[in-house]
Amino acid sequence: NAGVTQTPKFRILKIGQSMTLQCTQDMNHNYMYWYRQDPGMGLKLIYYSVGAGITDKGEVPNGYNVSRSTTEDFPLRLELAAPSQTSVYFCASSPQDRDQPQHFGDGTRLSIL
């Protein structure tokens, strides 16, 4: 089972460049999430989506954008990359049932230099 797939696994960007982090899931989950993980800080929610065409801001949305045109895909866009966006980014998905856990991808490690 593929589960949640994130690409690329690693990337180095220059300040001011843009890129899209890809996330796709094959479990037909309605809910999808983007987190960033910084050392000692746990996971911070960037954006989330409860279904195709519906997205909403999380705790730390500034500098990012998302779209959800299909149930399977939830790309995260970085515009004008800044050093503060150096982090590990995780995508997750879950069914609509409130008591079901989230399933995570293996992350994208992004460095902004």
Added chain:
Amino acid sequence: AQSVAQPEDQVNVAEGNPLTVKCTYSVSGNPYLFWYVQYPNRGLQFLLKYITGDNLVKGSYGFEAEFNKSQTSFHLKKPSALVSDSALYFCAVRDRGSGNTGKLIFGQGTTLQVKP
């Protein structure tokens, strides 16, 4: 405000000894609680959850967790630690202030180091 706290940045135990990783929470209403484990260069993996019912819940890899409503705690436990249990552990609670979105609030994480 809803929150989750993991008071220990790191827990060190010897292989074969019991382990406990602590978690306390603050939410309105009944909590939905989760434990996840993260191995190096991997995403988070679900270990176990408490939704309702027995206060002692069992999960993957021999882990269990005890829900204590009066102490607002959900500590992760294992009777006999393995070196392979060394990893980063996260406690999380369902965000009940955002409707049915499935959002989680995570603790800061606790690194478990099991020494041979």
